[in-house]
Amino acid sequence: MYKIEEIEGAVCAADGFFADGIAAGLKPDGAKDMAFIYSDKVCKVASIFTTNKMTAAPIRHFRAKGDLETNFVLINAKNANAMTGKAGITDIDEILASVSAHLPQIIEPVMSSTGVIGSRLPKAKLIAGAEKFDLDVKDAVAASEAIMTTDTFAKRIAMEVTLDDGSSFRMGAMAKGAGMINPAMATMLCFITTDAEVDAETMQLILDEVTPETFNAASVDGDTSTNDTVLLLANGKSGAFHHAAFKEALHAIMLHLAKQMVKDGEGATKLVTYKVSGAINNHEAEKAAKALSDSLLVKTALYGEDPNWGRIASTIGASGVICDEEHLTIAFDDVSVYEKGVIHFDAENEERAATVMRKAEFTIYCDLGLQDGEFTAYGCDLGHEYVKINADYRT
Numbered sequence: 001m002y003k004i005e006e007i008e009g010a011v012c013a014a015d016g017f018f019a020d021g022i023a024a025g026l027k028p029d030g031a032k033d034m035a036f037i038y039s040d041k042v043c044k045v046a047s048i049f050t051t052n053k054m055t056a057a058p059i060r061h062f063r064a065k066g067d068l069e070t071n072f073v074l075i076n077a078k079n080a081n082a083m084t085g086k087a088g089i090t091d092i093d094e095i096l097a098s099v100s101a102h103l104p105q106i107i108e109p110v111m112s113s114t115g116v117i118g119s120r121l122p123k124a125k126l127i128a129g130a131e132k133f134d135l136d137v138k139d140a141v142a143a144s145e146a147i148m149t150t151d152t153f154a155k156r157i158a159m160e161v162t163l164d165d166g167s168s169f170r171m172g173a174m175a176k177g178a179g180m181i182n183p184a185m186a187t188m189l190c191f192i193t194t195d196a197e198v199d200a201e202t203m204q205l206i207l208d209e210v211t212p213e214t215f216n217a218a219s220v221d222g223d224t225s226t227n228d229t230v231l232l233l234a235n236g237k238s239g240a241f242h243h244a245a246f247k248e249a250l251h252a253i254m255l256h257l258a259k260q261m262v263k264d265g266e267g268a269t270k271l272v273t274y275k276v277s278g279a280i281n282n283h284e285a286e287k288a289a290k291a292l293s294d295s296l297l298v299k300t301a302l303y304g305e306d307p308n309w310g311r312i313a314s315t316i317g318a319s320g321v322i323c324d325e326e327h328l329t330i331a332f333d334d335v336s337v338y339e340k341g342v343i344h345f346d347a348e349n350e351e352r353a354a355t356v357m358r359k360a361e362f363t364i365y366c367d368l369g370l371q372d373g374e375f376t377a378y379g380c381d382l383g384h385e386y387v388k389i390n391a392d393y394r395t
Helices: 057-064 085-102 123-130 140-146 200-213 243-263 282-294 296-303 309-318 347-357 384-391
Strands: 002-007 017-022 034-049 070-076 110-113 155-163 168-176 189-194 229-234 271-279 329-332 335-339 361-367 373-380
Touching: 002 243, 017 140, 034 057, 034 123, 034 140, 034 189, 034 200, 057 085, 057 110, 070 085, 070 123, 070 189, 070 229, 085 110, 085 123, 110 229, 140 155, 140 168, 155 243, 168 243, 189 243, 200 229, 200 243, 243 271, 243 373, 271 282, 282 296, 282 309, 282 361, 282 373, 296 309, 296 373, 309 329, 309 335, 309 361, 329 347, 335 347
Parallel strands: 070 110, 189 229, 271 361
Antiparallel strands: 002 155, 017 034, 034 070, 034 229, 155 168, 168 189, 271 373, 329 335, 329 361
8 A cells, every 4th residue: 555645846846856947038027938857866767749740849859869868857938949940959959068068967958848839949048048057956836937838827746655665755747838738649848757766668658558538638729739748757766666656646646737737728717527428438438528628619608608518419429429319418517407318408407507617617527328438538618818818929
């Protein structure tokens, strides 16, 4: 057995990890826009990246290194370094070479970027900014704030796992993402640190297992970015590991961050959980749940707090899954509005459903009534503010 508890510290919670965020002049008004994560012991690495074919330079640069171990991640906001061709790779090489010269403790540094697509990195600003880094600093708050773009709040969390024999390990994370979120992994970045003693292959397998029902179950607007990145770094300093506990803690951290990103969706006012059950298999349930979380008609009904269950039924039917109206049941939290061909939508029940939709968080249940397939997806509403933010994103 084991115990998992939430603790403070985010990416600095695990032994040997340091982080900070500074202002390098990429954002206006002196806002933090550049961060680092450093480990005083080299780390095993697991990773997941975007499925977008227009992959940003930092991801291509990372992949070119093959199976690497590193102790330093440099992150910048405001500029994605995407669609910049070979020059984007060269820019990363030059920046990391300069940072390495200034900070000789770092080993095989990697870089991650987020922001506007189609512009070269401001190398001089980033190189000058890195000269402000102090690798003895543990400021996870500043680091999480520095990687934000359109986020309205920083996203971070940490867990401690205590095993039966008294040994323990810690895991912490920070993420950013509010728009262009449809991880087919959002613009999303996530960095997870741990002092667990785990080999890279095992860590990658666990990360691959956890991602589909966490980050890949989240959608803000149905768009997949060029820069989606999840990096999991393990320095082994605790000397402890337990496979099931590690997986459970990682799942809890990634699900928390996924839901935080959806909650912070650009202009969003609601976090909605879509629980689809009764499908002929889990894959069919996933198709239906993700169709609901992506649907613009559903999202706008959420924004208007209109319990338009017909849009729910229509979206499920359009998703291509096996379903029919004689088996389908739809409920908003505990308010059933449609059950196997019977409509429960008189004035009183409509008001009860509308009351649910006025909440900041609620669940829409859809039972297809066929077999045992199930999947849970997470989405948000879509309103005027989303259009406003993305109409002038580059400014």
